[in-house]
Amino acid sequence: MEKTINLTLKVWRQNGPKEKGRFETYQVSNISTDSSFLEMMDILNEQLVGENKEPIAFDHDCREGICGMCSLYINGRPHGPDEDITTCQLHMRKFKDGETVTIEPWRAAAFPIIKDLIVDRTAFDKIIAAGGYVSVNTGGVPDANAIPIARPAAEEAMDAAACIGCGACVAACKNSSAMLFVSAKVSQLALLPQGKVEAKRRAKAMVSKMDELGFGGCTNTGACEVECPKSISIAHISRLNREYLKSRLSE
Amino acid sequence: MSNFLTSSIGKKFLMSISGIFLMMFIIVHLSINLLLIFDDSGDLFNQGAHFMATNPAIKIMEPVLALGFLVHIIWSLIVSFQNLKARPIGYKQLNNSKSSSWASRNMLVLGCLIFVFLVMHIIQFFWKIKVTGDPLLAHVTVGGEEMENTYALVSSLFKASLIYSLIYVLGGILLGLHLAHGFWSAFQTIGFANKIWLKRLQFVGTIFAIVIAIGFSVIPLYFQIKF
Numbered sequence: 422m423e424k425t426i427n428l429t430l431k432v433w434r435q436n437g438p439k440e441k442g443r444f445e446t447y448q449v450s451n452i453s454t455d456s457s458f459l460e461m462m463d464i465l466n467e468q469l470v471g472e473n474k475e476p477i478a479f480d481h482d483c484r485e486g487i488c489g490m491c492s493l494y495i496n497g498r499p500h501g502p503d504e505d506i507t508t509c510q511l512h513m514r515k516f517k518d519g520e521t522v523t524i525e526p527w528r529a530a531a532f533p534i535i536k537d538l539i540v541d542r543t544a545f546d547k548i549i550a551a552g553g554y555v556s557v558n559t560g561g562v563p564d565a566n567a568i569p570i571a572r573p574a575a576e577e578a579m580d581a582a583a584c585i586g587c588g589a590c591v592a593a594c595k596n597s598s599a600m601l602f603v604s605a606k607v608s609q610l611a612l613l614p615q616g617k618v619e620a621k622r623r624a625k626a627m628v629s630k631m632d633e634l635g636f637g638g639c640t641n642t643g644a645c646e647v648e649c650p651k652s653i654s655i656a657h658i659s660r661l662n663r664e665y666l667k668s669r670l671s672e
Numbered sequence: 673m674s675n676f677l678t679s680s681i682g683k684k685f686l687m688s689i690s691g692i693f694l695m696m697f698i699i700v701h702l703s704i705n706l707l708l709i710f711d712d713s714g715d716l717f718n719q720g721a722h723f724m725a726t727n728p729a730i731k732i733m734e735p736v737l738a739l740g741f742l743v744h745i746i747w748s749l750i751v752s753f754q755n756l757k758a759r760p761i762g763y764k765q766l767n768n769s770k771s772s773s774w775a776s777r778n779m780l781v782l783g784c785l786i787f788v789f790l791v792m793h794i795i796q797f798f799w800k801i802k803v804t805g806d807p808l809l810a811h812v813t814v815g816g817e818e819m820e821n822t823y824a825l826v827s828s829l830f831k832a833s834l835i836y837s838l839i840y841v842l843g844g845i846l847l848g849l850h851l852a853h854g855f856w857s858a859f860q861t862i863g864f865a866n867k868i869w870l871k872r873l874q875f876v877g878t879i880f881a882i883v884i885a886i887g888f889s890v891i892p893l894y895f896q897i898k899f
């Protein structure tokens with residue numbers, strides 16, 4: 422049987438990057454507990470359009486938890502009160518009838534607000550551009566077994582590659598550190614023979630870009646790992662530290 | 673190497689290395705201090721303290737230790753200040769108790785409290801022993817060798833003052849909390865961790881923190897209860 426709930430929403434509204442923001446309070450009623458959080462936001466926006474008000478700007482794309490586009494800091498946690506999911510996978514059954522829900526954008530100097538709940542995450546792209554790739558001519562498809570890779574390494578590289586670059590790690594971190602993201606992007610290549618060739622240059626370039634963009638440093642609180650929708654392990658951060666130290670000490 | 677120490681990982685590296693060094697000092701310090709409660713005549717502790725004061729290796733390490741403290745304290749302030757700048761506007765609602773431990777989020781607060789304790793501790797013991805002197809330190813002869821009666825200085829403080837004893841217990845607990853996060857964090861920072869070792873280090877770190885906290889707390893409590 423379908424259940425519905427009524428909610429009070431406190432939403433961060435900000436007209437533009439340089440404008441002053443503020444919280445606005447909205448009421449939504451008869452929200453199905455089977456709907457997703459973003460569908461609830463859609464219902465609210467329909468309501469706002471009906472009242473001739475500006476709808477709330479928020480990021481979303483695939484709505485099946487793989488693109489990393491949706492963000493939102495809900496009730497004090499990135500992607501809201503559930504584990505290992507993105508906001509589009511968050512169900513309204515996680516909320517109680519009559520609850521007040523606070524919705525904020527990711528907060529970080531490196532992620533400036535564009536409008537309302539949308540932040541500019543191109544800083545992540547800049548870090549990738551600094552070295553998160555393998556620069557070789559790929560040519561044709563090589564034989565499957567031409568390069569032997571141990572299964573544990575393949576598995577760990579694949580786990581790191583699950584990162585969707587949503588930025589929840591930065592949002593969750595008390596220092597707005599991007600270390601989990603950078604470590605996943607360094608790990609997925611450093612573990613494989615194809616990526617080892619440029620490992621030193623990559624770790625150094627990506628970390629220095631990360632610092633330059635104004636992300637904080639890692640203090641190993643572990644909050645990123647818990648809030649990561651793809652459960653990327655902080656063991657990758659230790660690998661990044663190792664790769665970076667190896668790179669710098671061999672200069 | 674030029675900008676290594678100003679990079680985010682380089683700064684953490686210094687915190688980690690100085691932290692590991694200070695942890696080694698803490699182990700030595702606790703080992704000697706525990707002699708206080710195993711010999712009520714004080715001879716054992718006086719001999720231990722005398723050895724520490726006269727041993728050439730320790731004399732060399734003393735300024736290095738001071739440097740270790742300075743680096744750990746100064747860099748923690750630099751790191752914290754820069755991390756603060758990374759989030760100019762904070763969240764209205766924070767619910768981070770589910771994702772990280774209180775100690776891990778408050779290492780600076782714990783560090784500052786330990787620093788206050790450290791200053792008091794140095795004034796009470798180190799300063800009196802090394803610089804100003806104290807009537808309680810009047811020389812005694814243990815095993816044919818003349819030495820300062822450090823035991824009298826320490827034990828009389830703990831016997832006389834319940835407040836100071838409790839402050840020292842609190843100091844031990846604060847240090848324990850700091851190390852509960854600091855121990856494994858130091859190894860994580862120098863890259864000595866993977867999925868398996870992370871769990872092992874966290875386990876060992878918890879045991880280490882408990883041993884240090886109880887070890888230091890038990891000394892003032894011993895004097896309070898027994899005397």
